[in-house]
Structures are given as C-alpha cells and as structure tokens.
Amino acid sequence: MPSEFDLIRRHFSRPPRHTDLAVGDDAALLSPRAGMQLAVSTDMLVSGTHFFPDTDPEDLGWKTLAVNVSDLAAMGAEPRWAFLALALPAADDAWIAAFARGLFACAEAFGVDLAGGDTTRGPLNLSVTIIGEVPAGKAITRAGARAGDELWISGQPGLAALGLAALRGEVALDAAGHARCVDALQRPLPRVELGLQLRSLATAMLDVSDGLLGDLAHILERSGVGAIVEVNALPLCALRATGADAATARRCLLSGGDDYELLFTAPVGARPALRELSTRLGLPLHRIGQITGQTGDCLLRESDGMLAPASASGYDHFA
Amino acid sequence: MPSEFDLIRRHFSRPPRHTDLAVGDDAALLSPRAGMQLAVSTDMLVSGTHFFPDTDPEDLGWKTLAVNVSDLAAMGAEPRWAFLALALPAADDAWIAAFARGLFACAEAFGVDLAGGDTTRGPLNLSVTIIGEVPAGKAITRAGARAGDELWISGQPGLAALGLAALRGEVALDAAGHARCVDALQRPLPRVELGLQLRSLATAMLDVSDGLLGDLAHILERSGVGAIVEVNALPLCALRATGADAATARRCLLSGGDDYELLFTAPVGARPALRELSTRLGLPLHRIGQITGQTGDCLLRESDGMLAPASASGYDHFA
Numbered sequence: 240m241p242s243e244f245d246l247i248r249r250h251f252s253r254p255p256r257h258t259d260l261a262v263g264d265d266a267a268l269l270s271p272r273a274g275m276q277l278a279v280s281t282d283m284l285v286s287g288t289h290f291f292p293d294t295d296p297e298d299l300g301w302k303t304l305a306v307n308v309s310d311l312a313a314m315g316a317e318p319r320w321a322f323l324a325l326a327l328p329a330a331d332d333a334w335i336a337a338f339a340r341g342l343f344a345c346a347e348a349f350g351v352d353l354a355g356g357d358t359t360r361g362p363l364n365l366s367v368t369i370i371g372e373v374p375a376g377k378a379i380t381r382a383g384a385r386a387g388d389e390l391w392i393s394g395q396p397g398l399a400a401l402g403l404a405a406l407r408g409e410v411a412l413d414a415a416g417h418a419r420c421v422d423a424l425q426r427p428l429p430r431v432e433l434g435l436q437l438r439s440l441a442t443a444m445l446d447v448s449d450g451l452l453g454d455l456a457h458i459l460e461r462s463g464v465g466a467i468v469e470v471n472a473l474p475l476c477a478l479r480a481t482g483a484d485a486a487t488a489r490r491c492l493l494s495g496g497d498d499y500e501l502l503f504t505a506p507v508g509a510r511p512a513l514r515e516l517s518t519r520l521g522l523p524l525h526r527i528g529q530i531t532g533q534t535g536d537c538l539l540r541e542s543d544g545m546l547a548p549a550s551a552s553g554y555d556h557f558a
Numbered sequence: 559m560p561s562e563f564d565l566i567r568r569h570f571s572r573p574p575r576h577t578d579l580a581v582g583d584d585a586a587l588l589s590p591r592a593g594m595q596l597a598v599s600t601d602m603l604v605s606g607t608h609f610f611p612d613t614d615p616e617d618l619g620w621k622t623l624a625v626n627v628s629d630l631a632a633m634g635a636e637p638r639w640a641f642l643a644l645a646l647p648a649a650d651d652a653w654i655a656a657f658a659r660g661l662f663a664c665a666e667a668f669g670v671d672l673a674g675g676d677t678t679r680g681p682l683n684l685s686v687t688i689i690g691e692v693p694a695g696k697a698i699t700r701a702g703a704r705a706g707d708e709l710w711i712s713g714q715p716g717l718a719a720l721g722l723a724a725l726r727g728e729v730a731l732d733a734a735g736h737a738r739c740v741d742a743l744q745r746p747l748p749r750v751e752l753g754l755q756l757r758s759l760a761t762a763m764l765d766v767s768d769g770l771l772g773d774l775a776h777i778l779e780r781s782g783v784g785a786i787v788e789v790n791a792l793p794l795c796a797l798r799a800t801g802a803d804a805a806t807a808r809r810c811l812l813s814g815g816d817d818y819e820l821l822f823t824a825p826v827g828a829r830p831a832l833r834e835l836s837t838r839l840g841l842p843l844h845r846i847g848q849i850t851g852q853t854g855d856c857l858l859r860e861s862d863g864m865l866a867p868a869s870a871s872g873y874d875h876f877a
Binding site (some may be wrong): 259263264265266267268269270271276277278279280281282283284285286287288289310311313314316322323324325328346354355356357359361362364366368369370371372375378380381382443446447461468546555 | 578582583584585586587588589590592594595596597598599600602603604605606607629630632633635641643644645666671674675676678679680681683685687688689690697699700701734763764765775780807820828
C-alpha cells in the first residue's frame with residue numbers, strides 16, 4: 240500500500256500558479272494582493288450525510304471544491320487558494336486519483352490553487368477551506384438587505400433537489416430530465432463571475448445550499464427585514480420540463496438545496512443593470528419577490544393573490 | 559435536541575478581536591496587515607487515529623487548535639485566525655461546551671480568533687485551518703539547512719510519546735512522571751514565541767509531530783543535506799526521571815511524536831544568540847547534532863563514538 244506521503248505527492252502536488260510555497264512544508268505561504276480583504280470559508284462533507292457513499296469520486300472531487308468556491312462567490316470574492324483535509328478509510332489509489340481529477344478540474348475552472356492540506360486514515364470526510372480576495376469593504380454580506388429591495392435568484396434552483404429525489408427513487412423524471420438534474424446535483428457550477436459582478440449591485444447575498452426559503456431566512460434575520468416571495472415569479476417551468484409533477488417541482492425549488500445558485504437583494508433601480516448582466520453572462524436572473532420591513536417575516540404570495548407564511552426551514556443536520 | 563445553528567451560536571460565537579466579519583455569513587472577512595505574507599496550515603484529527611475516543615473534550619479542544627498553532631510556530635509565523643470544521647455523531651451539548659472551552663483557552667493563549675467553521679453530523683472529526691502572518695520573505699521553511707549548520711531542538715521531546723505509552727499500559731511511570739507525560743500529550747504547548755524569535759537565527763525548521771528522526775528526514779530531504787545526531791547530546795535525563803527505562807526513553811525521544819517541539823538548524827555562529835534566547839524564554843534549547851553534505855543521510859553517533867544509520871520513520875497513517 241502506498242504511503243501517505245506518496246499519495247499526497249502523486250495526486251495532489253500540481254504546480255501552483257499564485258502560491259509562494261504550497262504542499263510540503265509546515266504551512267503554505269501566500270501573498271494577498273495589496274488592498275484586498277480576504278474571504279475565508281470552510282465546508283466539511285461527510286459520506287452518508289452530504290453524498291452517497293458510492294458517489295463517483297471524480298464528481299465528488301469537483302463538488303467538494305465547488306461548494307466552497309460558491310461560498311466565496313456569494314460574498315463577491317474571487318477564489319484563490321484551497322486547502323483540503325481528507326480522511327480516507329483506505330489508501331485506494333484509483334479512488335484518490337479520480338477524486339483529485341475532479342478537484343483539480345474545478346480548481347482550474349475557477350483559478351484556485353490547491354495550496355495545502357492533510358491526509359489521514361478515518362471514515363471518509365472531506366474538509367475544504369478556501370481563501371479568496373475581495374477589494375476591501377466591497378464584500379456582499381447577508382446583512383445589507385433593505386425594505387423596498389427586490390429579491391433575485393440566479394439560474395435554475397431546484398434541479399439538484401430533483402436529482403437527489405430521482406436518485407432516491409422518490410420521483411420519476413424523463414431520461415433527459417434525470418440526466419440534467421443529477422448533473423446539477425453532482426457537478427454544481429458556482430456563480431463566481433456573477434458574484435463578482437454583483438459587488439456593485441446587490442445589497443445582500445448568499446448561495447442557496449440548504450434551500451431557497453431556509454437560506455432566505457438567514458438574509459432576513461441578518462438584515463432585520465422581511466420578504467414576500469411571488470409564487471408566480473418562481474422559475475418552475477424548467478423543473479416541470481424534466482417530468483416532475485407540480486408539487487414536487489415547487490417543493491424542490493423552495494426547499495431543496497445543493498444548487499448553489501445566488502440569492503440576492505438589490506434596489507429597484509438595479510433592474511436594468513441586472514437584465515444586462517444576465518444577458519452578458521448567458522445566465523437567467525429571476526426577480527422573485529420584495530423585501531419588506533416586517534423583521535424575519537417571510538410570506539408567499541400564491542397565484543390567487545393570497546399571502547401565506549412560508550414555513551421556512553433549511554436542512555438542519557441535527558434536526 | 560438543539561439545532562446545528564443553536565449549537566454554533568451558543569458555543570463557538572465569541573467576539574473576535576481582529577476579524578472584520580466572523581461566524582455567520584458565507585465566509586469570514588479578514589484584513590492581513592500590510593507587508594505580511596500569510597502562512598496557512600490544515601490538520602485533521604480523527605477519533606481512534608489521533609486521540610482516544612474517551613479523551614477529555616476540553617483537552618481535545620485545546621490540542622485540536624494547538625497542533626495547528628504549532629505548524630505556524632514552525633514557520634516563524636504569528637497565528638491570527640482559525641477555522642474549525644467539526645463532524646459530530648450527535649449534538650452532545652456538554653461535550654461541545656467542554657470542547658469549545660479548551661479550544662478557546664488555546665485561542666486566547668495564542669491570540670487566535672476563531673473566525674469561522676462548519677458543523678455537521680458524522681463520525682467525530684476535527685479539522686482546523688489556521689492562518690498566520692509573517693513578514694514577507696521571513697518564514698523559515700524546511701528547505702534552508704546547509705552543511706555545517708547545527709541541529710537544535712526545543713524543550714523536552716519524548717514526553718508525549720511516554721504519556722501515550724503510559725495510557726496504553728505499555729510503560730509504568732511514577733505518579734508525577736505519569737501526570738507530566740500525559741499532560742504533555744493532552745495539552746501540548748506550541749512554541750510560538752520561540753518560532754518568532756528564530757526568524758533571524760534558524761535556517762530550517764519544523765515542529766516535531768511524527769517523531770524527531772522522521773521529521774528530521776523531511777528537513778534533510780527538502781534541504782538536500784544529511785545529519786549526524788549525537789546520542790550523548792539528547793535530553794534523556796528528564797525522560798528517565800519519569801520512571802521510564804533507558805530504551806523506552808530513547809525510543810520515545812527519537813521516534814515518538816506529538817510533543818510539538820521545534821526542530822531547527824542554525825549556523826555555528828548562532829550559538830550565543832540561541833543560548834541567550836533560551837534563557838530569556840525559560841525554555842531549554844538542545845544542540846543535538848550537525849548538518850552534513852551527505853544528502854538524505856541521517857546517522858546516529860552512539861556514546862561509544864560509533865556511527866550508525868538512523869532507521870528513521872515517521873508515523874505513516876497508511877503504513
């Protein structure tokens with residue numbers, strides 16, 4: 240069996256592009272650019288909780304880094320350096336090689352150096368810390384939403400949750416829909432460029448990892464505001480087009496997670512700039528509601544005009 | 559059972575001292591000081607591999623952070639920000655409270671902000687990423703040792719390995735010795751101040767986590783040099799004073815790990831400054847050998863003057 244050091248060398252030591260000293264010493268050394276604030280995020284993925292034990296390791300490598308990249312996108316930060324701590328039940332060379340391929344594919348797609356990490360024996364556990372840069376004072380937090388702002392979401396939320404339901408056999412999709420949804424689940428595309436462009440437009444932002452309504456509640460809480468979500472404005476058509484029934488599509492869109500779309504608020508005056516940005520990036524941006532002054536209060540306006548409280552709840556790992 | 563968010567809030571949200579935005583958003587925000595390079599290290603601790611499952615959680619909290627602080631000390635960097643990813647089999651409030659107490663005790667002792675993290679359900683796993691600062695170009699890596707340099711080690715290496723052997727019932731120590739060794743194992747003291755002071759004196763440095771000879775091999779490999787370790791110069795007396803026999807004491811000193819003492823090389827001319835530093839810090843610094851030009855070659859000079867190859871091997875988690 241190859242040693243820990245061999246494994247690290249063989250699979251995780253690719254030449255860094257903007258790291259002064261990477262894998263192989265007590266610590267990595269890196270030099271942030273002048274005038275930059277650092278954004279740092281950590282995510283831990285556990286087998287059985289965050290992914291199926293038999294998930295394709297190349298997909299898993301992609302997703303492990305992608306969910307961290309997404310956290311920085313949600314701050315308007317540019318991802319730069321990642322650190323991987325990896326517990327493995329055995330030194331399975333083929334598994335590690337595939338995992339590393341997926342991880343580096345994501346790293347290269349988003350300009351991230353794998354600058355360091357740790358490998359150990361233990362139940363499968365993937366922990367990434369990512370460091371990005373944002374011009375000082377320009378990060379978009381969850382706390383800046385104001386009454387009167389509008390609520391927007393990028394891309395197509397709900398696909399990943401449909402993919403998960405399909406893999407669990409809880410919903411039957413047509414073949415093309417199944418493939419699209421499972422791909423959204425396994426290979427999420429963090430919205431980095433959108434996040435950077437939103438620095439000058441959004442007032443609050445986060446990435447939807449635990450479900451639209453659950454994550455919206457974080458913005459409302461941190462900003463001290465409320466929201467009305469317009470059911471008619473939700474992008475349900477693409478979900479229905481996968482073969483999902485209306486109730487499942489709605490549930491996946493509002494309460495599913497794992498799509499890593501950006502949910503953000505912006506003043507009404509930002510509409511033209513956001514439409515232009517959407518066209519430029521080739522990425523739909525949906526205006527799905529308004530921010531209100533009712534602290535913490537989240538309402539859904541149904542198609543018939545009736546307002547009902549959104550029974551918002553994110554995915555709580557200890558619930 | 560309290561929710562994930564409640565747990566995080568209750569135990570891990572202490573006011574940061576030098577973090578712009580800590581726990582509670584997609585990423586933490588921090589501002590390195592001008593002219594600083596960042597040193598970043600990640601360590602993952604797994605139950606059963608790195609600590610006994612019944613380890614006192616307060617000790618474990620201390621050690622989880624301390625081993626990361628030590629990595630920065632070994633670069634001559636000042637620890638500033640830590641990020642904790644934590645997988646727990648259950649939301650055990652008392653366990654988490656004690657763990658957090660130990661972690662924050664270490665954070666406060668070394669001026670570290672807990673700036674972010676992640677909590678999830680899973681087999682017990684503790685992953686910390688730590689970020690520190692070092693004036694640009696002043697970090698001490700493993701690669702700077704030169705033939706003619708001398709080899710030094712701080713404090714009392716071997717105590718932690720004796721403590722581990724004692725807990726396993728492999729060695730009987732006297733009561734005071736037992737307490738001292740177990741304390742060294744459970745509550746290692748990272749040599750941060752020493753690391754900072756060695757910036758202008760040491761040519762290569764690391765912290766001894768996997769055993770003196772095994773870790774020395776990393777310096778030799780990265781620096782392209784060899785070493786002779788003088789057995790007569792090894793600080794064995796304090797280990798014998800715990801009640802350990804000579805062979806066990808020697809084995810623990812040369813091949814035991816987990817003490818987090820600093821092993822470093824320095825030119826002969828640094829001796830007076832190192833002695834003065836040792837006095838000032840109240841910390842023994844032992845000159846235990848020389849660096850040679852024989853790449854990768856590590857020899858032990860026994861008491862009788864004979865040279866023998868050191869069968870060096872660190873603790874390899876996959877061996």
